[in-house]
Structures are given as C-alpha cells and as structure tokens.
Amino acid sequence: AQSVTQPDIHITVSEGASLELRCNYSYGATPYLFWYVQSPGQGLQLLLKYFSGDTLVQGIKGFEAEFKRSQSSFNLRKPSVHWSDAAEYFCAVASNTGKLIFGQGTTLQVKP
Amino acid sequence: EPEVTQTPSHQVTQMGQEVILRCVPISNHLYFYWYRQILGQKVEFLVSFYNNEISEKSEIFDDQFSVERPDGSNFTLKIRSTKLEDSAMYFCASSAMSPLHFGNGTRLTVT
Numbered sequence: 574a575q576s577v578t579q580p581d582i583h584i585t586v587s588e589g590a591s592l593e594l595r596c597n598y599s600y601g602a603t604p605y606l607f608w609y610v611q612s613p614g615q616g617l618q619l620l621l622k623y624f625s626g627d628t629l630v631q632g633i634k635g636f637e638a639e640f641k642r643s644q645s646s647f648n649l650r651k652p653s654v655h656w657s658d659a660a661e662y663f664c665a666v667a668s669n670t671g672k673l674i675f676g677q678g679t680t681l682q683v684k685p
Numbered sequence: 686e687p688e689v690t691q692t693p694s695h696q697v698t699q700m701g702q703e704v705i706l707r708c709v710p711i712s713n714h715l716y717f718y719w720y721r722q723i724l725g726q727k728v729e730f731l732v733s734f735y736n737n738e739i740s741e742k743s744e745i746f747d748d749q750f751s752v753e754r755p756d757g758s759n760f761t762l763k764i765r766s767t768k769l770e771d772s773a774m775y776f777c778a779s780s781a782m783s784p785l786h787f788g789n790g791t792r793l794t795v796t
Contacts, residue, residue: 617776619785665728671740673730673778676727
C-alpha cells in the first residue's frame with residue numbers, strides 16, 4: 574500500500590539558515606509527489622509537485638524538492654528561511670485512484 | 686486565481702446533531718474530495734466523487750457520512766449524527782486531473 578513518512582515532527586531553524594524537510598514514500602510505480610504548506614488556521618497550499626522529468630522541481634516561495642528514486646525520497650529544501658515560512662509542511666503521494674496520501678507533517682519553527 | 690471555498694469556517698454542534706459542510710469547488714474541476722484532519726494528526730482521506738457518484742471512500746466514511754452535489758456547483762458533506770470524535774478540520778478539494786486544490790477548511794467542534 575502507498576504511504577508517506579515524514580521522519581521529523583518538528584524542526585526549528587534560524588532565520589536565514591537553510592532548510593531541508595525529509596519525506597520518504599512507498600509506492601510501486603512512478604509516484605506523483607507533492608508538498609503542501611499549511612499556515613495556522615489556513616488550508617493546504619500547494620508548494621510544488623513532481624510528475625516526471627527533471628528530478629529537481631522548483632516551487633513557489635523559493636522552495637525546491639528533489640526526487641530520488643533510489644532512496645524513495647522527495648525532500649523539500651529552501652536555501653534561506655524567512656520568518657513567514659513558519660508553518661506545517663505535508664508531503665503527499667497520489668494513489669493510482671487519484672487521492673492523496675499524506676505524511677504526518679513537519680512543523681517548522683523559525684527563530685529570529 | 687480560482688479558489689475552492691468552504692462554509693462555514695467554524696461550526697459548533699451538539700453530539701447527535703446533523704451537520705452539513707459546504708464547498709464550492711473550482712468551476713471547471715471534475716473530481717471532488719473530502720479530507721479531515723483531527724487536531725495534531727495527519728490529513729486523512731474520506732471520500733472522492735466523480736461523475737455524480739462516489740468513486741472511492743475510506744473506512745472512516747461510514748454510514749454516518751454522505752456527500753452530494755445538489756446543484757452542479759456546491760459539494761456537501763453531511764454527518765448524520767455527530768459524535769465527539771468527529772471534531773476535526775474538514776477540507777474540501779477539487780481537481781481537473783492533478784494536483785488537488787484545497788479549501789481553507791471547516792473546523793467542526795462537537796460538544
């Protein structure tokens with residue numbers, strides 16, 4: 574069965590520092606992968622997606638993610654974090670029926 | 686940019702009451718979904734809807750739940766007799782194919 578694991582429940586970084594949020598998936602075929610961000614009291618906003626092609630995908634707000642099939646990973650990165658990036662981040666994989674399967678989420682705290 | 690809109694943003698209800706959560710998907714989308722997020726937990730799939738019928742549902746989506754697209758624009762989730770454990774954030778989503786676009790959610794509190 575498809576699944577997504579986000580090993581880090583909570584991460585704290587200093588403003589201006591680089592960020593990497595980990596995501597591992599389990600899926601038999603070529604996965605469709607997504608990162609969503611949820612600010613407090615808000616819905617889920619799509620940051621970026623991977624369907625095929627270039628394994629390094631660029632998203633909104635300066636985020637990027639790299640698909641590594643050998644590691645079953647799709648880690649999210651940002652070179653320099655801003656205070657407004659504090660939020661919860663969800664990695665997801667699309668099942669063969671189209672629904673999304675989410676990871677547990679990683680809460681990002683940004684220190685001034 | 687078109688958005689998925691959900692109403693109300695917050696609903697408080699007593700245990701045993703019926704609630705209807707409303708969603709207006711993006712107008713040219715064909716696939717509709719409901720997800721829920723219990724406080725502090727992951728976002729869980731409830732049901733998907735296509736061509737005026739349920740295409741897939743999870744084990745959470747039992748007989749207490751139903752979905753409807755009553756007028757070609759709204760997409761509703763009904764919980765017939767709410768339980769305390771139904772307290773959660775409920776998200777509607779729609780898509781043309783992929784990706785899913787989510788609404789801001791309805792926070793349901795069952796007392």
